[in-house]
Amino acid sequence: MSTVSKIEYRAVIKFLTKEGNTPQEIKKRLDGVYGTAGPSYTTVKEWAKRFRLGYESLEDEERPGRPADSITSENISIVEQIVLTDRRLKVKEISAMSNLSDTVVRRILHEHLGMNKVSARWVPKLLSAIQRQRRVECARSFLALCEVNPTRVLESIVTGDKTMVLYFDPLSKMESMEWRRPEEGAPLKAKVLKSKRKIMATVFWDCKGILLLDFKEPNTTINATYYSTFLTTLKQKIREKRRGMLSKGVRLLHDNAPVHTASVVQIAMKDLGFEQLDHPPYSPDIAPSDYYLFRDLKKSLRGRHFSTDEELKAAVIDFFDSKDTAYFCKGIELLISRCNKCIEIGGNYIEK
Structure with a gap:
């Protein structure tokens, strides 16, 4: 029944009720006029009762609880x-x-309220106010260094770090997405775990490419003495691959791991003639190896199975060999924009 029909029926029921008719009599008279389109006996009985009790309106009662417009x-x-x-x-x-x-x-x-429910974003550490301020200070220091001749500064940077490379790292759910027709349905993917077997790769590079790639031997501990020797090897590689770079000055950018900050390493860097760029703790998002090189390396290896150390090492080497100078240059140049972003967001982590 439409709204108008309901009002008409109720008006008739109200009139006949005031005449003293019973619900059965009212139902019979309505059926005589409207036939099967008329209201049910239950409806007639309910409205007749309301009108006998003094209810005058033909409209439904306002329901208790929420108001008509609840957005107040x-x-x-x-x-x-x-x-x-x-x-x-x-x-x-x-x-x-x-x-x-x-x-x-x-x-x-x-x-x-402009709110959306979002998932938590994993970060290396929940930074304190002092740590965020430290990140801002380091970013400003680097940008100040680049003010006069940014190209020369970027070309003087040698950066690197170590990373674990797995024998097998499964594709993520997003990476496993495929183009499918509606009738084909979604592809199936068994849940698999990351391989426990892995090797450690230590990589140092600049805006022209890889300078030194080293795979840690099994059961070898990377301590301050080992790292000092490694830096000596790095200097030899710079001399061989980048003629004139040592005379112009090398700025070494690595993180604040205890091995890197040890006194024996600091002495070694001074003897080698390396200038160390200030890098804040817990800051992989402004370390080129982490935000750029290693991220791409692991993405290229993800989903592939390796059986031996030699196979995995060859894949890592092939990845670096496939990249041109422009690729490495971009990774170093991103430091400027990332430092600006770090300052802009008050030292918080930069989203990928």
């Missing part, structure tokens, strides 16, 4: 307070606590 400044404030108390609450839980519908809660969250 008061309800927006209530939802906001609930969410800020526990940001992990589900919409249904917020709805129950605020006595608002799920739809209204969603509209308040998205349209009025």
